[in-house]
Amino acid sequence: MKFLQGFFGFAHGVMALLFIGLSVFLTVLAVQTGLAGIGLEASESADQAIEAIGLLAIAVVSLQIAQTINEEEVVRDAHISAPTRVRRYLSRFMVVVVVALSIEGLVGIFKALHEEPELLPHAASVLVAAGLLMAGWGIFVRFNKEAELLEPEAMEEAKSEDVKLEE
Numbered sequence: 001m002k003f004l005q006g007f008f009g010f011a012h013g014v015m016a017l018l019f020i021g022l023s024v025f026l027t028v029l030a031v032q033t034g035l036a037g038i039g040l041e042a043s044e045s046a047d048q049a050i051e052a053i054g055l056l057a058i059a060v061v062s063l064q065i066a067q068t069i070n071e072e073e074v075v076r077d078a079h080i081s082a083p084t085r086v087r088r089y090l091s092r093f094m095v096v097v098v099v100a101l102s103i104e105g106l107v108g109i110f111k112a113l114h115e116e117p118e119l120l121p122h123a124a125s126v127l128v129a130a131g132l133l134m135a136g137w138g139i140f141v142r143f144n145k146e147a148e149l150l151e152p153e154a155m156e157e158a159k160s161e162d163v164k165l166e167e
Helices: 002-036 042-075 083-114 117-150 152-166
Strands: none
Touching: 002 042, 042 083, 083 117
8 A cells, every 4th residue: 555655646746747847848938939929010919928928827827736736745645535635725726727717818808809809708708717616616615614613633734734845
């Protein structure tokens, strides 16, 4: 059983490294895209800048996912079972997803306004989805808080694991 736990830690570490690599790759692509917009006419330059922002948003998401995997699965070696751990883990993930969707929705709206206005409802629906996710997440946190009160020792254990991250 210890072999499997070691394997899962190693596999999560490899996945975190892959997410970091993809984040760096997307950042390089964003810089290239932004630089390609220099010297173009204003509307094309703005389109390149908006595309670069979208790529950077995805790069940030990849980096945040790598950090979450590393901290929760490799450093803490947390096993998601107690309500406190579930809330903390999902909250970290949901922050990344909601922020990424919001940025992508805004990028989509800017592109639709400038290029294809008929796609504006589709871009706006991404922002609506981000809002619904945030509302659902709030409801989850509210209900989960009640479950956490039943297991105060799980909250103390989760807090003690934060010391590992400060070292």
